Amino acid sequence: MKRLNSNSIFDIFSATDKEVYKEHNVEDLLKDPVIRFGTMVTGVENYYVMDLLYTKKLGERYLSNKENIKLRYFTDLMQYVGSIEDIQSDTLSIIEEEFGREAILYALEEMIETFISVEHYEKCAILQKYFDLFSLKKLEDC
Numbered sequence: 001m002k003r004l005n006s007n008s009i010f011d012i013f014s015a016t017d018k019e020v021y022k023e024h025n026v027e028d029l030l031k032d033p034v035i036r037f038g039t040m041v042t043g044v045e046n047y048y049v050m051d052l053l054y055t056k057k058l059g060e061r062y063l064s065n066k067e068n069i070k071l072r073y074f075t076d077l078m079q080y081v082g083s084i085e086d087i088q089s090d091t092l093s094i095i096e097e098e099f100g101r102e103a104i105l106y107a108l109e110e111m112i113e114t115f116i117s118v119e120h121y122e123k124c125a126i127l128q129k130y131f132d133l134f135s136l137k138k139l140e141d142c
Helices: 017-023 027-031 033-058 066-081 089-099 101-117 121-141
Strands: none
Touching: 027 033, 033 066, 033 089, 033 101, 066 101, 066 121, 089 101, 089 121, 101 121
């Protein structure tokens, strides 16, 4: 049986947003915090869909590499939120309206938990800042 290559299992997502935006001559949109944040949120959702598919299809071969794959994938997603400067309140509202507060908080929480498990606390701090912003916004909206 062929060994599972955890470095290439998510090649289905190898065409990064940057490449797609460049191909369509709209590369400047990648500077938009709404686009960047949305890429992270949908990326986490995509991970869990692929996780289910690979678990069912490959079973133990996938499960033995699952945590390494998840860490690598979530680390790749950090490029989208790690370099966002301060987000204005109106931008937070747009992000929330576009992707949904629960989906945003879920994605952030999943990534934080993953990075805590491997002691990547600098990534956790970045993500926690956004988690706190959206949680605070939730309280303000009540």
